[in-house]
Amino acid sequence: MHKSEYLFSQKTVTCYFDAEFSHLRDLVKDASIIIVTDENVFNEHAKKLSVFPVIKFPAGEAFKNQTTVDHVIGELIKLGAHKNTFLVGVGGGVVTDIAGYVAAIYMRGIQFGLVPTSILAMVDAALGGKNGIDVGVYKNMVGTIRQPEFIFYDYAFLATLPVKEWINGFAEVIKHACIKDALLFKILEKYSLHDYQTDKTLIAELIEKNVEIKNGIVTQDEFETGERKLLNFGHTVGHAIENLHSIPHGHAVSIGMIAACNLSVQMNNFHANDAAKIVRLLAKYHLPVDVETDHEKIFEVLKMDKKRKGNGVQFILLKNIGTAEIQFIGFTDLQKHFKEIV
């Protein structure tokens, strides 16, 4: 086990790498730990988790809602959880979002830690302190930004991760490469998903690299006034598509990134060859590169995006592979290009 510390506005977050779940108790002194997880993760790892009280909820994005939050809060009350209780979310992005949100609001805030068990949660969802739930079709419409005490990387959890979840996670890895790291992009071109699934050193290195990229951005701009917006690359159109079609987050982001690439070619002098490279890399990692969709409906949802500002939206466009920028695009302009980009 080794660790990296990241300084946020209100606290230092410690990331423990190559860690083992059994060491968790040593990290949380004098506090009673309660685990929050979903039924899938619990069924796979019941023995590991059951040394602590466990609150479970059904797996899947459909349960990232207020009903689940009400359930977790009800269970915390039943367990007599108090200000000194330490909540630990063990699971994928839905679990880490719910755990962080409940910890932010229960008794006006209790301490929490995260044990991400999917690639997506390890490289993205568990990092940066954003938490929350969906409201109807609107993704993450409600939530807070609040950092955990720690993030705990036990790669043993990846052994039971389904292939489709590996693919899902690589969308965010490719996103990081596109907006911040041309070298990472080349490395991803060199290896394959199969390489990462079978080589423990390779995946450990990749995850640490991605933690560094994301935390590097978020520590600079925790409350998303500038730099942090770059992480929304692919997520504006992506979220809208995810709302309307029941497809995995990574798939939606893949299509969203291609839309943003096309828009970057049209409006930001991004080279068409580079856009093509990104499409090839996404396809190589088994991510979808197009979708049949209702453009008008998507556009309606997009208008309610959190990144909306008056009569347009702050879009993340590429300049080169590895360099992104924020551009305000009016809805009228966007609508003009919309059918060609998605």
Added chain:
Amino acid sequence: MHKSEYLFSQKTVTCYFDAEFSHLRDLVKDASIIIVTDENVFNEHAKKLSVFPVIKFPAGEAFKNQTTVDHVIGELIKLGAHKNTFLVGVGGGVVTDIAGYVAAIYMRGIQFGLVPTSILAMVDAALGGKNGIDVGVYKNMVGTIRQPEFIFYDYAFLATLPVKEWINGFAEVIKHACIKDALLFKILEKYSLHDYQTDKTLIAELIEKNVEIKNGIVTQDEFETGERKLLNFGHTVGHAIENLHSIPHGHAVSIGMIAACNLSVQMNNFHANDAAKIVRLLAKYHLPVDVETDHEKIFEVLKMDKKRKGNGVQFILLKNIGTAEIQFIGFTDLQKHFKEIV
């Protein structure tokens, strides 16, 4: 209109005194204002408020819950509220708590301001950034601590405040005097509720003084690690009583303060004469000084109090009138004294 600024950890909060509601728009530049209020306040002040879009919910503590939060969030979505929307809560403590909480979680946080319309909200609920909702019998079980941009004091709202709400608010005024300000205690002994209801200068001075006391404490200890706990004087037993009996917050706090005074006499060398003075002052301001209650049930609810720490609770006891301190009291000790103090 004149103002005082208070520096909190993340922002400066401006209190505008002797202000007029019509000046609200000048304070919030380049943002679209949405008002949140309850039906009572709206019915009394419909004309004043309707220059902005208004979200209403039924009045009363019974509506300080998740259902109301869901309703307000649904209305915000319908109104197309975005990151740049400015939420303004106009009302008593329930409204200011709901407005602050929704602003904290909608789109992971939007700006907000408060226009308290009751004595209780003016001297207490609107100040300090605590927001939240009740969960079943548990008061403020869910919420956050997050400061508004401003608090706006338009005393014209007091003209329509029912007498029982004046009485309700004076419980917190007397609390401030007991824990922090012996001189204020003497002033309260000198005047009567009727004096404050009829003399505009007197009530304006009293409110400013109480804003100063509360903000003085909260700016020192925003996240309640020490000093701020003093404000819980009367609220430990008070909240438990409020949960079990449908009585106004001020009534419950009055009885809770008397319980804390009795405990202070028994365990903290607080003078019995001073305890008697406090009982007389509460009675003078028409607050109840005893209640028929089920001691065992109260004790059960008290065990779930947010101020619980392991096998006891952090109780606020008086040393003198104007000086309070935090004492940990084990549940076994507390139970021993319990029937004599409540």
